[in-house]
Amino acid sequence: MTETPAVPAKSTASRRGRPRSEASHQAVMEATARLLDVEELPYEELTVERIAAEAGVGKQTIYRWWENKAAVVLEALVTGYVKLDFHQVPDTGDLRADLDSWVEQSVKGLCKQDEDEGTVILRSLMAAIVSGGEAIQELLQNTDVWSGMHLAERLRSAHTAGELRDDVDPGMVASAVMGAVVMQMLTVGKPDGESLKRLLHVMLDGALEPRRPA
Amino acid sequence: MTETPAVPAKSTASRRGRPRSEASHQAVMEATARLLDVEELPYEELTVERIAAEAGVGKQTIYRWWENKAAVVLEALVTGYVKLDFHQVPDTGDLRADLDSWVEQSVKGLCKQDEDEGTVILRSLMAAIVSGGEAIQELLQNTDVWSGMHLAERLRSAHTAGELRDDVDPGMVASAVMGAVVMQMLTVGKPDGESLKRLLHVMLDGALEPRRPA
Amino acid sequence: MTETPAVPAKSTASRRGRPRSEASHQAVMEATARLLDVEELPYEELTVERIAAEAGVGKQTIYRWWENKAAVVLEALVTGYVKLDFHQVPDTGDLRADLDSWVEQSVKGLCKQDEDEGTVILRSLMAAIVSGGEAIQELLQNTDVWSGMHLAERLRSAHTAGELRDDVDPGMVASAVMGAVVMQMLTVGKPDGESLKRLLHVMLDGALEPRRPA
Amino acid sequence: MTETPAVPAKSTASRRGRPRSEASHQAVMEATARLLDVEELPYEELTVERIAAEAGVGKQTIYRWWENKAAVVLEALVTGYVKLDFHQVPDTGDLRADLDSWVEQSVKGLCKQDEDEGTVILRSLMAAIVSGGEAIQELLQNTDVWSGMHLAERLRSAHTAGELRDDVDPGMVASAVMGAVVMQMLTVGKPDGESLKRLLHVMLDGALEPRRPA
DNA sequence: TAATAAGCGAGACGGTACGTCATGTCTTCCG
DNA sequence: CGGAAGACATGACGTACCGTCTCGCTTATTA
Numbered sequence: 011m012t013e014t015p016a017v018p019a020k021s022t023a024s025r026r027g028r029p030r031s032e033a034s035h036q037a038v039m040e041a042t043a044r045l046l047d048v049e050e051l052p053y054e055e056l057t058v059e060r061i062a063a064e065a066g067v068g069k070q071t072i073y074r075w076w077e078n079k080a081a082v083v084l085e086a087l088v089t090g091y092v093k094l095d096f097h098q099v100p101d102t103g104d105l106r107a108d109l110d111s112w113v114e115q116s117v118k119g120l121c122k123q124d125e126d127e128g129t130v131i132l133r134s135l136m137a138a139i140v141s142g143g144e145a146i147q148e149l150l151q152n153t154d155v156w157s158g159m160h161l162a163e164r165l166r167s168a169h170t171a172g173e174l175r176d177d178v179d180p181g182m183v184a185s186a187v188m189g190a191v192v193m194q195m196l197t198v199g200k201p202d203g204e205s206l207k208r209l210l211h212v213m214l215d216g217a218l219e220p221r222r223p224a
Numbered sequence: 225m226t227e228t229p230a231v232p233a234k235s236t237a238s239r240r241g242r243p244r245s246e247a248s249h250q251a252v253m254e255a256t257a258r259l260l261d262v263e264e265l266p267y268e269e270l271t272v273e274r275i276a277a278e279a280g281v282g283k284q285t286i287y288r289w290w291e292n293k294a295a296v297v298l299e300a301l302v303t304g305y306v307k308l309d310f311h312q313v314p315d316t317g318d319l320r321a322d323l324d325s326w327v328e329q330s331v332k333g334l335c336k337q338d339e340d341e342g343t344v345i346l347r348s349l350m351a352a353i354v355s356g357g358e359a360i361q362e363l364l365q366n367t368d369v370w371s372g373m374h375l376a377e378r379l380r381s382a383h384t385a386g387e388l389r390d391d392v393d394p395g396m397v398a399s400a401v402m403g404a405v406v407m408q409m410l411t412v413g414k415p416d417g418e419s420l421k422r423l424l425h426v427m428l429d430g431a432l433e434p435r436r437p438a
Numbered sequence: 439m440t441e442t443p444a445v446p447a448k449s450t451a452s453r454r455g456r457p458r459s460e461a462s463h464q465a466v467m468e469a470t471a472r473l474l475d476v477e478e479l480p481y482e483e484l485t486v487e488r489i490a491a492e493a494g495v496g497k498q499t500i501y502r503w504w505e506n507k508a509a510v511v512l513e514a515l516v517t518g519y520v521k522l523d524f525h526q527v528p529d530t531g532d533l534r535a536d537l538d539s540w541v542e543q544s545v546k547g548l549c550k551q552d553e554d555e556g557t558v559i560l561r562s563l564m565a566a567i568v569s570g571g572e573a574i575q576e577l578l579q580n581t582d583v584w585s586g587m588h589l590a591e592r593l594r595s596a597h598t599a600g601e602l603r604d605d606v607d608p609g610m611v612a613s614a615v616m617g618a619v620v621m622q623m624l625t626v627g628k629p630d631g632e633s634l635k636r637l638l639h640v641m642l643d644g645a646l647e648p649r650r651p652a
Numbered sequence: 653m654t655e656t657p658a659v660p661a662k663s664t665a666s667r668r669g670r671p672r673s674e675a676s677h678q679a680v681m682e683a684t685a686r687l688l689d690v691e692e693l694p695y696e697e698l699t700v701e702r703i704a705a706e707a708g709v710g711k712q713t714i715y716r717w718w719e720n721k722a723a724v725v726l727e728a729l730v731t732g733y734v735k736l737d738f739h740q741v742p743d744t745g746d747l748r749a750d751l752d753s754w755v756e757q758s759v760k761g762l763c764k765q766d767e768d769e770g771t772v773i774l775r776s777l778m779a780a781i782v783s784g785g786e787a788i789q790e791l792l793q794n795t796d797v798w799s800g801m802h803l804a805e806r807l808r809s810a811h812t813a814g815e816l817r818d819d820v821d822p823g824m825v826a827s828a829v830m831g832a833v834v835m836q837m838l839t840v841g842k843p844d845g846e847s848l849k850r851l852l853h854v855m856l857d858g859a860l861e862p863r864r865p866a
Numbered sequence: 867t868a869a870t871a872a873g874c875g876a877g878a879c880g881g882t883a884c885g886t887c888a889t890g891t892c893t894t895c896c897g
Numbered sequence: 898c899g900g901a902a903g904a905c906a907t908g909a910c911g912t913a914c915c916g917t918c919t920c921g922c923t924t925a926t927t928a
Contacts (some may be wrong), residue, residue, distance in 0.1 A: 453915080453925095453926085454925080454927075455924085455925070455926075456923070456924045456925055456926095457924085457925070459924095485913080485914060485915090486914080486916085487913085487915085494917075497915095497917095498916090498917080499916085501916065506915090507915090
């Protein structure tokens with residue numbers, strides 16, 4: 011997860027010069043989280059200068075270790091300094107009921123805020139992904155962006171338990187569900203619990219009319 | 225779809241003053257399309273100043289009719305001046321085969337370009353959605369962003385034909401599939417045809433192990 | 439004082455078409471005066487658009503009859519729609535006393551306002567002169583800009599009365615005095631009555647007919 | 653003369669961060685001078701953007717240290733980067749002859765240019781004074797705008813030498829003369845040497861110590 | 867009385883400068 | 898020598914005004 015760009019990372023050795031200040035690293039992450047989460051600054055209004063000031067850190071210290079704003083924000087999001095307000099998926103054994111419950115809880119959580127505060131972080135996430143350069147691309151290849159929503163995990167456990175058919179890819183399914191949620195949040199502002207549940211049921215049961223009259 | 229902000233548009237009447245130049249309107253749309261599609265400028269490098277120059281139009285003429293860059297780009301995308309490279313979904317009556325064929329064709333189309341050219345427009349679309357203000361939000365509420373991919377349409381026709389169960393919402397399903405595709409394209413660059421097909425099959429058939437052999 | 443540009447002004451004839459609206463002409467002058475005098479807009483913030491709006495007149499109607507903003511403002515200043523706050527010079531026969539009195543009254547008048555309100559119109563006048571093109575230049579050649587300050591007039595009357603030496607040019611002297619006043623107002627804000635009186639005395643001692651032959 | 657706004661300028665201390673680049677400072681001054689003097693751009697066509705480009709300097713670097721265009725131009729004029737074409741006043745001991753000579757030389761110098769090139773800088777000076785905000789006002793309070801014309805200096809030397817009456821303020825007299833000159837240049841284009849000489853004589857006849865030895 | 871002509875208020879047009887802001891680099895000093 | 902402070906060049910932003918133009922209407926003169 012370190013971004014240290016083009017640094018060979020001499021294994022056990024102690025590299026020359028003053029080592030990277032972990033305090034600064036954390037300060038930047040926390041500042042970013044604070045600005046996104048507490049101040050609720052949208053991505054465009056979140057500036058590197060502001061992060062540096064908030065963290066009590068020189069601007070160059072940020073540019074030394076991250077490619078750009080997107081990289082900072084993505085690391086903060088992906089490493090859990092900022093969390094999207096999704097709930098844990100319960101694991102009672104009844105997958106269908108668990109998912110329904112997850113949807114209900116999450117929707118309730120996301121909708122309780124006034125305005126579209128609930129989507130600020132999501133928008134920042136998407137903005138960072140979309141605007142990101144190559145380094146961000148690489149980072150994303152090895153990362154499950156939606157891991158914070160716990161959905162894939164639950165589906166995987168169901169898969170392992172044999173509840174799902176073998177040829178089902180739990181990650182892909184989770185990604186599809188989250189894609190639908192995200193688009194809904196970005197376009198209409200709030201996710202719609204009912205539609206979402208029906209979508210999940212379709213995924214569980216299939217969409218085709220079972221027309222087996224025989 | 226009209227942008228004229230807060231103009232009652234008195235039906236037959238002709239309002240005083242110089243009327244809006246439809247030529248300028250089109251020029252802006254075409255310039256935007258040209259820059260996105262031909263020059264393949266990513267969203268951040270696509271500036272209002274450049275659009276104005278390319279269209280031979282004053283900057284203020286853009287700001288008079290659109291709230292910001294996002295609104296211009298979204299209108300160009302939504303009204304079809306720029307198209308995402310997705311293929312028509314065939315309608316042979318066999319939904320499953322049609323979808324498979326669509327996936328194959330589209331993936332082939334999207335991957336044939338060098339680099340990540342295929343995702344430039346998609347990134348712009350998402351960037352515009354994500355960065356857009358309230359006016360963009362409103363526009364999106366009445367718009368199916370993915371309509372250009374023809375998937376929802378095909379599913380709806382299947383739904384009408386009774387091929388899908390009544391309680392399935394074709395738009396939601398399409399949105400989920402497109403969400404997965406988009407996230408894949410944004411994070412790993414190209415969509416993976418095989419995964420995609422399996423996802424579609426899951427949606428058609430259901431994910432649950434039918435474990436009732438008895 | 440008509441600006442009708444390049445119009446031969448066919449003597450008695452009545453040209454075809456709608457004649458110039460004197461109402462609009464006056465409305466523009468009055469609007470300009472109101473904005474300068476009442477609203478105390480400085481010249482740079484006084485826009486043609488604002489004048490047109492204030493006058494309830496189309497922008498083109500202004501540009502049809504005046505070359506530019508400077509011409510409008512200058513006409514308003516020169517034709518007396520706006521007046522600089524200088525007092526009449528009394529004419530008691532005692533030139534020296536009259537000038538002293540004039541200085542005192544004028545300085546008092548100019549200083550009574552808070553801030554630098556007293557200089558707003560003066561600044562506008564100078565701005566218009568300085569920014570004006572050729573047409574303004576022409577207008578100024580036949581105009582005594584400082585006529586509103588009544589100084590030249592009084593000096594001329596003294597000259598005619600034989601109080602001043604023959605080779606003294608009253609207009610030039612007035613221009614010099616006003617130049618000093620103006621520079622003082624522009625640079626330090628207020629004119630300084632004492633300095634001014636001393637300057638006038640110097641000029642008088644040099645300018646007065648030495649009529650003491652004895 | 654320093655522009656550093658509201659900076660305590662801790663005497664010997666060296667403040668943190670990168671210090672102001674004197675190179676940029678000079679580059680801006682020289683660019684302004686070049687544009688005014690060589691390119692002969694009138695004040696309105698002299699833009700901050702152009703100055704920045706000509707100086708190879710970021711626009712923000714100008715706005716960081718100067719309030720606006722007027723401040724830049726005024727500093728260039730007042731610190732001698734741009735000079736008005738007035739001649740030195742000779743000092744032969746004979747004040748009257750010296751002034752006559754000065755008028756002749758200066759008028760000749762100012763009139764030799766074609767068009768009104770001679771007045772471009774003067775117009776810029778007045779424009780800057782007139783349009784300038786509070787900071788400019790302050791700057792002007794401690795500055796003799798006409799110092800470049802050397803007139804006040806010569807008068808002061810005469811004053812010190814006892815040639816002028818005690819109660820004569822040489823600065824005020826110079827200001828009056830220059831005011832007349834300037835108004836003439838602004839309104840009719842060229843100064844009129846004869847009128848000017850007569851004005852000076854009037855002032856002298858009033859200002860000279862009447863050393864009547866008889 | 868109809869045609870013609872110009873002026874009118876309104877307001878959109880192509881331009882362009884404004885002053886602000888953010889980016890990413892560079893320089894200086896402190897620890 | 899790492900890191901903070903912060904100035905630097907660059908360039909987009911959104912606003913404002915300029916002076917021109919196109920509307921549909923109104924007001925005169927001319928036929």
